[in-house]
Amino acid sequence: MNSLRSGRKMMNDVNLEKCQINGKHSWLLDYYNKIQSGEIIAGQELKKQLDNLLNDLYSDDFIYDTRDAEIRIDFIESFVKHTKSPFFGQPFILILWQKAIIEAFYSFKWTDEGYRRYYGEDPPRKHLRRFKKLILLIARKNGKSSLASALALTELMIGNGGSDIVCSSNDDAQASIVFEETNVMRELFDPKGKRTHKNLRYIINLKNYSKIFKLSDRTKNKEGRNIDGAVLDEAHEMETNVIAKAIEQSQSTKDEPWFFVITTEGFVIDGYLDNELDYARKVLDGDIEDKTLLSFLYTQDNEAEIWQDEKSWQKSNPSLGMAKKVRFLKDQMRKAQHDKADRVFMLAKDFNIKQNAVEVWLSPEEIENNLTFNIEELKGCVGIGGIDLSENTDLTCAKVLIMKPDDPVKYFITRYFIPESKIPASKLEENDENKKYKDWVKQGLMEVHPGNEIDYSKITEWYVSLYKNFNIRMFKIILDRWGANYLARELEDYGFDTEKINFNKNNVSNPMKNLGEDLKSKLVNYNQNPVDIWCLSNTGFKVDNLGLIMPIKIEENKRIDGTASKILCYYGYNKYRTEYRDLVG
Numbered sequence: 001m002n003s004l005r006s007g008r009k010m011m012n013d014v015n016l017e018k019c020q021i022n023g024k025h026s027w028l029l030d031y032y033n034k035i036q037s038g039e040i041i042a043g044q045e046l047k048k049q050l051d052n053l054l055n056d057l058y059s060d061d062f063i064y065d066t067r068d069a070e071i072r073i074d075f076i077e078s079f080v081k082h083t084k085s086p087f088f089g090q091p092f093i094l095i096l097w098q099k100a101i102i103e104a105f106y107s108f109k110w111t112d113e114g115y116r117r118y119y120g121e122d123p124p125r126k127h128l129r130r131f132k133k134l135i136l137l138i139a140r141k142n143g144k145s146s147l148a149s150a151l152a153l154t155e156l157m158i159g160n161g162g163s164d165i166v167c168s169s170n171d172d173a174q175a176s177i178v179f180e181e182t183n184v185m186r187e188l189f190d191p192k193g194k195r196t197h198k199n200l201r202y203i204i205n206l207k208n209y210s211k212i213f214k215l216s217d218r219t220k221n222k223e224g225r226n227i228d229g230a231v232l233d234e235a236h237e238m239e240t241n242v243i244a245k246a247i248e249q250s251q252s253t254k255d256e257p258w259f260f261v262i263t264t265e266g267f268v269i270d271g272y273l274d275n276e277l278d279y280a281r282k283v284l285d286g287d288i289e290d291k292t293l294l295s296f297l298y299t300q301d302n303e304a305e306i307w308q309d310e311k312s313w314q315k316s317n318p319s320l321g322m323a324k325k326v327r328f329l330k331d332q333m334r335k336a337q338h339d340k341a342d343r344v345f346m347l348a349k350d351f352n353i354k355q356n357a358v359e360v361w362l363s364p365e366e367i368e369n370n371l372t373f374n375i376e377e378l379k380g381c382v383g384i385g386g387i388d389l390s391e392n393t394d395l396t397c398a399k400v401l402i403m404k405p406d407d408p409v410k411y412f413i414t415r416y417f418i419p420e421s422k423i424p425a426s427k428l429e430e431n432d433e434n435k436k437y438k439d440w441v442k443q444g445l446m447e448v449h450p451g452n453e454i455d456y457s458k459i460t461e462w463y464v465s466l467y468k469n470f471n472i473r474m475f476k477i478i479l480d481r482w483g484a485n486y487l488a489r490e491l492e493d494y495g496f497d498t499e500k501i502n503f504n505k506n507n508v509s510n511p512m513k514n515l516g517e518d519l520k521s522k523l524v525n526y527n528q529n530p531v532d533i534w535c536l537s538n539t540g541f542k543v544d545n546l547g548l549i550m551p552i553k554i555e556e557n558k559r560i561d562g563t564a565s566k567i568l569c570y571y572g573y574n575k576y577r578t579e580y581r582d583l584v585g
Contacts, residue, residue, distance in 0.1 A: 011111060012057050012064040021057065021064050027073075027099035028053065028107075034096070043315035045297040048284050053104055061114025061291070063127055069106035072154050073099055079157075080150045083184040092185075097318040098147050101296055105131050105258075118291060124255065132251075133259045135280050135295040140349045141328070142298075142319040144262045148231040149181040151260065152212055153189070155229050156182075156196070161208030163228035168215040168247065170237040175216040178233050179203075182212060215243065225250040229258040236266025236273045237545055244272060265352040267543055274354075299352045306351055307333075316352045341513060345547045358540040358552055362519060367536045371525035373411055378402050379470045382583045383413070384576070385477035385496075386568030387459060388561045389484060390417075395446075396454045397535075397561040398462060400472065401569035405585040410518060410573075412526040412566065413472070415462050416446040417454045436534070445531050456487040460494060475580055478568040501571065503564065509548040511570035512541070526566075535562030 013022050019029040032050050034040040042050075056062055073094060080092040094102070108130040115123035138144050155165055167179035183198055190196045197204050202213035215230075227250040232243070244261075251257035263273055280295040282288040298316045305312040313329055314320050320329070332350055336343035340359060347353040383400035390396040396417040401410050423437055440446045447462075449455050466472040474496050479488055480503040488498045501507050518524045519536075526532045538558035541549045551567065553560055573580060 011060050011062065014057050016054075021066065024066055026066070027096060027103045031096050031100035040096075040318075041311055041314040043297070043299045043301050045281070045284065045299050046315070049295060049297070052284065053108075056108065059114070061111055061117065062130060063109045063111055064107050065109050065127070066103055066107045068129070069103040071158060072106060072151070073102055075154050075158055076150045079189050080153060080185050081188040082146065083149075083181050083188070084146070089188065092146075092150055094147075095143070095319055095322060097296075098143070101134070101136065101294075102151070105129075105134050105294055129256045129258075130291060131294045132257050132292040133294070134261065135276060135293070135297070136260065136262045137277065137296070137352055138262070138264065138298040138318065139316040139324075139352055140264050141324045142317055143323040145178055145181060145233060148233065148260055148262050149178050149185055152178065152182045152229075152231055153185045155258070156186075156203065156205050156210050156212055157189075159210060160228060161210060163210040164226055165210065165212045165229045165231075166215040166225075166227055166247065167212065167231050167233070168243055169233045169235075170216065170243070172214065172216045174234050174237070175214045178231050179212065179214050215247070226253065227251050227257070228254055230260070232259070232261045233263070234266075234545070235261050235263040235276065236268060236271070238272035239268055241272045241275070244276075265348045265354050266545060267348060267355060269356075297352075303347065303351075303353055306347070306353075313351070317350070339513070339516070341516075341541060341543055341549045342547070345543050348543070349545075349547075355543070358542060358554060360554060361539045361541045361551070362516060362536060364537065366516075366520045367533060368528075369519075369522045369524070370528075371409065371522065372527050373525055375413060375470060378404075378411060378413070378472060380472070382473050382475050382580070383466075384569050384572040384580060385463065385474050386565040386570075386572065387477065387479045387484070387487070388564035388568065389456070389480060389482065389487065390454055390561065395559050395561040396459070397565040398459050399562075399565040399569055400463075400466065400474070401566075401573060402472070403581070403584050409523050409525050412524065412529075412532070412569070413466065414445075414526065414529055414532060414562065414565075415459075416440070416531055416562070417458060418446050418448055419452050419454060420448050420450050421452045423448060440531055443530075445529065457490060459487060460490050460496075463491070463496065464494060475583060476572045476576060478572040480564070480568065499572070501568075503568075505544055505548040505550045507571060508550060508567050511567045511574055512549055512551060514574065515566055515570045524566075529562075532562045532566075535560050539563045 016029060019026050019033060021029065032054060035042045035047065057064055076092050076094060082088055082090050082092055106129065109127035110123065110130055112123045136144060152165055152167065167175050169175040183203055186196050186203060195206055197206055202211045204211045227247055230247045247259060266273060280293060283290045283293050284295065298318055300306060300312060300315050317324055320326060329350060332346045336346045344355045344359055348355045381402045381404060383402040385400050387398045398415045400413040403410055418437060423441065437446065441448055447458065463474060477491055477496050477498045479498060479500050481500040484500050488500055491498050538554055539560045540552050540554040542552050543549050551560055551563055
């Protein structure tokens with residue numbers, strides 16, 4: 001690197017040892033030196049970006065002028081206050097990594113020669129800011145939204161007059177996070193509203209008429225705006241680049257636009273963030289030339305170091321020990337060691353390690369157990385039903401969850417229903433899946449219905465038969481709302497108490513987690529039903545940004561109806577636990 005620097009025309013007076021550029025203290029060099037000395041632990045992607053920036057200090061394409069950065073840092077630390085507990089009302093003192101980012105983004109300016117070489121046209125009269133876009137990938141709870149809000153308020157108050165600034169995200173609720181925090185900062189800065197005002201549409205600077213407003217996927221007429229600056233929060237949730245593209249196109253007339261993309265890792269595969277990070281990493285590696293993009297990627301170098309070296313956590317959590325508590329991460333680690341869904345969520349949100357779209361839910365050892373029962377043992381018991389209805393050519397599964405006094409085990413009685421069309425007449429038409437169906441029909445585990453459809457009245461008959469033959473009564477029967485109206489009415493005509501729910505993450509996440517824990521603890525007796533084992537083995541799960549999970553097929557042609565009906569039973573058990581346990585005795 002030294003030979004590279006010495007071979008270039010020096011446009012900036014850099015004193016690396018004293019952390020000075022052009023005779024002024026540099027937060028960027030301060031940050032770089034502390035990482036080089038090991039005082040701050042950083043990942044390879046961040047180190048690569050800092051090395052690139054350090055090389056650019058010696059490039060004759062750029063002048064390093066920190067005045068714009070200094071005035072923004074001074075404004076934030078002098079006038080902006082924190083809005084959240086436990087720091088509410090306290091001055092917003094920037095952490096070193098935050099100062100380094102602000103300095104780097106605002107200080108690199110084009111020289112006339114550099115501008116002419118890069119754009120192929122004559123430069124404007126003033127030296128324009130080099131960077132137009134910042135991608136900040138950082139783990140949750142490190143203060144990224146607060147930093148973005150502070151910068152948005154700063155631009156509103158001391159940026160160019162007449163600027164339009166947007167707070168954006170995938171949906172209006174997420175876009176509101178930065179917008180509302182910016183507004184609280186505004187109220188703490190200007191409590192009497194002498195300089196600023198907020199209405200239902202925007203925040204406005206009454207002196208220079210700059211405005212901050214929201215833009216999300218729900219916003220109408222996203223095109224045709226004239227945006228100077230934008231904060232795009234939680235980009236990992238975006239499947240397309242519609243919002244980002246609308247923002248970038250609206251900045252096309254601006255000499256010095258700014259666009260901050262702040263995010264953690266997420267679970268959308270091949271979405272907007274994946275494409276942005278892929279592009280940013282190619283720029284970092286020099287495979288693509290884009291001198292207007294600045295990326296600070298706070299990432300781990302591998303997953304193993306997370307479990308082996310606590311100090312490595314700082315790579316994805318630069319505010320660890322300050323804004324983010326070490327004990328919080330330790331608590332997350334403990335949970336993650338016992339629950340796969342928690343582990344997937346933690347690795348993505350706390351350490352920025354990308355997770356697959358679908359993860360296998362349970363291992364074969366966690367699924368299988370040696371528990372069996374004779375249905376005669378459950379005579380006179382009270383159960384909770386769960387029915388997963390099929391599409392025309394799919395399985396349908398009806399279950400009953402039963403508990404007995406002084407017994408922690410949950411017993412499952414199960415009946416599968418399948419259309420005759422899924423059972424081929426000749427061996428030539430057989431595949432592995434419907435060959436299994438044939439065997440299970442012979443074993444009496446599945447009931448075959450003529451044609452392509454399930455006769456739902458047969459499900460009602462099965463529940464009635466449990467009462468007639470074994471005096472097993474239903475406390476509740478839970479159905480997926482999809483296609484359940486007719487069956488629910490028929491069950492109710494027979495005196496069953498039914499409840500229809502939407503089979504979505506809000507309703508099934510906790511029941512699915514509870515079922516998983518009970519299966520691991522061998523507290524679920526499904527009588528070694530091979531169809532149940534098959535369905536459980538086919539079950540994967542997806543995690544969302546809030547840590548909620550949903551069952552999903554590992555492969556499209558596999559079936560998980562047995563799992564879904566168990567989850568519906570657990571939903572009923574969780575919701576009516578006290579009443580049901582009172583009935584059980």
